[in-house]
Amino acid sequence: MSWGNPQTSREKLLYGLISPLSLGYGIGSYFRLAAYSKGYMKRVRLPVPVISIGNITCGGTGKTPMAIDITRRLIAAGYKVAVLSRGYARKSKEKITVVSNGQGEFALCEEAGDEPLLIALSVPEAIVIVGSSRAETAAIAIEEYKADAIVLDDGFQHIRLERDLDVVLVDYNDDPENDMLLPAGRLREPLSALNRARVVVITKVPAHPDNERLEKLRAQIRNHAERAEIAEARFVPKRLRTNNGAAPLEQLKGQRVVAFCGVARPEGFAATLNQLGCTVVHLKSFSDHHWYTPDELKMLEKLMRESNASAVVTTEKDMVKIAPHDRLNQHLISVEIGVEWLGPLPSHISEMMKGKLESELKRGKQDSDSATSPGGESTKDDGSAGKSGSRKKKHKPK
Known part of the structure; x- marks a missing residue:
C-alpha cells in the first residue's frame, strides 16, 4: 500500500475506517497553530540566526x-553552528x-539517536x-558553546521556536x-502550512525527470506557498565507508552483496545500490530507526555466507548503530x-552565508587597523590575556 493512496479493496476499507481520525x-x-499565531502560546526568539530543515x-x-x-x-562561511534535534527513537x-x-x-x-x-x-x-x-537546547548551545x-x-512543526528561515523538503x-x-495519510500538516516556508526544495529529482510531473509539483507548491523560493535537488552517493575508513564507490561494482536498512523509504536505498552496479542477492527492510538485535546481525552475516556475497551493505544511518x-x-x-543542487543554491541560504563572510572580512580589517597605533607601536599584548579570556566551559557528552 502506498500510504495515503490505497489501491486494493481491503486498503480502501481500512482507509475509510481511519479517515475520521x-x-x-x-x-x-x-488550534495549535492558531494558539501560537494569536499569542495564547508564546514563541521564543533567539539572538542568533535560526534555519529549520523540515x-x-x-x-x-x-x-x-x-x-x-x-x-x-x-561553517565554511564562518558560523559556529549548533544543530538541534529531538533525537527521535533514541534509547x-x-x-x-x-x-x-x-x-x-x-x-x-x-544516548544520541541515529540521525543526530x-x-x-x-x-x-x-x-x-x-x-x-x-x-x-538552544540556550545551552548559545550560552555554553x-x-x-x-x-x-x-523543525518545521516545532512552532515554539521562531526561525529566520524555514526550508521545507518535498519528495519528487x-x-x-x-x-x-x-493517520490515514502521510501529511503531518495541511498543505496550507507551506505558506510558512521561505524555501521549498523538491528532493529526489531523478537524472531524467518527468517534466510534466515536475511542473505539476511546482504548481502545487506555488498554490500554497506563493512567497517561497522553489529549488530542486537530488541525493547522490559520494563514497563508501568501511570499518577501515573511506573507500571508492567503484569497489561495489559487480559485487554480490546482502543489503539491509531501517529507513522510511527503503526503495530509495535499493535504487542507489542498483546505480552502483552491485548485485543485491538479499535486501532486508526494517522499520525506520530500528535498533538491531544480536540475532538479527547474526542472521545478516549468515545470509552473506550462504549466498556467497562479498559484503553486507547498509545506510550511514544504520551503520552508526552497529557496534565497532x-x-x-x-x-x-x-x-x-550527499546533496546535489540542481541549479543555484537558494538565495535565502546564500545571502545568509554571504552576510557572515562580509561581516568576518569587515571585522578582520578593523582588527588589522586597530592593531597598530598612529605612531607605529603595536597595541597587542603578549597574548596571555587573550588566552585566559578565551577559555570556555566544556560540557562533555554524557
Whole structure:
C-alpha cells in the first residue's frame, strides 16, 4: 500500500475506517497553530540566526543529508553552528544530551539517536544537541558553546521556536494534493502550512525527470506557498565507508552483496545500490530507526555466507548503530550520501552565508587597523590575556 493512496479493496476499507481520525488530527493542528499565531502560546526568539530543515510528510524526504549539507556550508562561511534535534527513537531517557561538543567528543548512539549522531560524525565541527525542548537546547548551545547560528533538524512543526528561515523538503515521488493527514495519510500538516516556508526544495529529482510531473509539483507548491523560493535537488552517493575508513564507490561494482536498512523509504536505498552496479542477492527492510538485535546481525552475516556475497551493505544511518566490535562490522559497508543542487543554491541560504563572510572580512580589517597605533607601536599584548579570556566551559557528552 502506498500510504495515503490505497489501491486494493481491503486498503480502501481500512482507509475509510481511519479517515475520521485524520479529521481530528487536522483540527488539533489548526488550534495549535492558531494558539501560537494569536499569542495564547508564546514563541521564543533567539539572538542568533535560526534555519529549520523540515517537511510536511512523515519521513523519507532527505532531511538529514540536507541538514548536513547546509551545516557544512554555514561553517565554511564562518558560523559556529549548533544543530538541534529531538533525537527521535533514541534509547536514553535523559532530557537533554550533548551529542557533539564540536571538538571531537561524541555521545553513544543509544544516548544520541541515529540521525543526530550521523550529523555529528559527518560535521564534527558542529555542536549537536538533542532534547524535546529546542528552546532549552538552544540556550545551552548559545550560552555554553557560543553558537552563532542554529540549524533545527526536522523543525518545521516545532512552532515554539521562531526561525529566520524555514526550508521545507518535498519528495519528487509524492503527490501531496491527493494525500491525507495522519493517520490515514502521510501529511503531518495541511498543505496550507507551506505558506510558512521561505524555501521549498523538491528532493529526489531523478537524472531524467518527468517534466510534466515536475511542473505539476511546482504548481502545487506555488498554490500554497506563493512567497517561497522553489529549488530542486537530488541525493547522490559520494563514497563508501568501511570499518577501515573511506573507500571508492567503484569497489561495489559487480559485487554480490546482502543489503539491509531501517529507513522510511527503503526503495530509495535499493535504487542507489542498483546505480552502483552491485548485485543485491538479499535486501532486508526494517522499520525506520530500528535498533538491531544480536540475532538479527547474526542472521545478516549468515545470509552473506550462504549466498556467497562479498559484503553486507547498509545506510550511514544504520551503520552508526552497529557496534565497532560486532563481527558483522568486518564485512559491513555503508554508502555516504550527499546533496546535489540542481541549479543555484537558494538565495535565502546564500545571502545568509554571504552576510557572515562580509561581516568576518569587515571585522578582520578593523582588527588589522586597530592593531597598530598612529605612531607605529603595536597595541597587542603578549597574548596571555587573550588566552585566559578565551577559555570556555566544556560540557562533555554524557
